[in-house]
Amino acid sequence: MRLFLVEDDELLSSGLQVALRQAQYTVEHVGTSEAALSALAHNDFDMMVLDLGLPGIDGIAVLKALRAAGNPIPVLILSARDATRDRIAGLDLGADDYLIKPFELDELLARLRVLARRRNGHQVNQLTLGALAMDMGSLSVRWRGEPVELQRLEFMLLKQMAEHPQRVFNRAQLEESLYGWGEGSESNTIDVYVHHLRRKLGPEAIKTVRGVGYRIGDLAA
Numbered sequence: 001m002r003l004f005l006v007e008d009d010e011l012l013s014s015g016l017q018v019a020l021r022q023a024q025y026t027v028e029h030v031g032t033s034e035a036a037l038s039a040l041a042h043n044d045f046d047m048m049v050l051d052l053g054l055p056g057i058d059g060i061a062v063l064k065a066l067r068a069a070g071n072p073i074p075v076l077i078l079s080a081r082d083a084t085r086d087r088i089a090g091l092d093l094g095a096d097d098y099l100i101k102p103f104e105l106d107e108l109l110a111r112l113r114v115l116a117r118r119r120n121g122h123q124v125n126q127l128t129l130g131a132l133a134m135d136m137g138s139l140s141v142r143w144r145g146e147p148v149e150l151q152r153l154e155f156m157l158l159k160q161m162a163e164h165p166q167r168v169f170n171r172a173q174l175e176e177s178l179y180g181w182g183e184g185s186e187s188n189t190i191d192v193y194v195h196h197l198r199r200k201l202g203p204e205a206i207k208t209v210r211g212v213g214y215r216i217g218d219l220a221a
């Protein structure tokens with residue numbers, strides 16, 4: 001897994017490089033936006049950890065340029081606690097996750113594992129299951145031929161279940177699929193989203209498996 005680290009803080013970036021290499025990542029590191037854009041133009045990375053507060057051009061500009069060029073690389077942004085506006089801008093521009101400094105190394109590693117799994121899931125862009133058609137690129141859904149408006153978290157939850165139609169998921173597994181999408185961990189979160197999905201797609205769309213959790217329902221056309 002080739003990871004691109006863009007971070008100007010020398011102490012932090014050298015610590016991260018050691019830890020990431022120990023976790024079996026191949027790490028490429030630069031400390032400015034200019035160097036990042038140049039490296040991205042000439043290299044293929046599997047994922048990127050991007051500090052937003054960089055000297056000169058900030059990290060947001062890197063993300064913007066990247067997405068404008070159609071580069072789908074998963075990006076986790078690092079930002080200061082008081083930089084909420086930057087964080088939101090980052091997510092709107094297509095960042096996949098964020099961490100607020102200071103953060104625990106273990107949390108960064110856990111989130112990178114989620115990004116890697118999601119990246120593997122993104123290789124297939126269309127998913128069709130009975131009357132359900134999902135487009136992973138545009139996050140759009142058609143149900144019985146009609147477009148259905150889903151919130152991003154509803155989409156991610158539905159995708160997780162639709163990709164494994166035989167599998168019964170417990171709540172913790174479903175929560176993990178939403179992890180990194182800015183969702184809190186209230187214990188009823190999953191039930192709330194399932195409720196929304198049933199309201200939009202019909203009660204049969206998601207089956208409750210008593211004592212275990214949920215699986216995708218019978219979506220016959």
Ligand code: CA
Nearest residue numbers: 008051053054
């Ligand atoms: Ca910085």
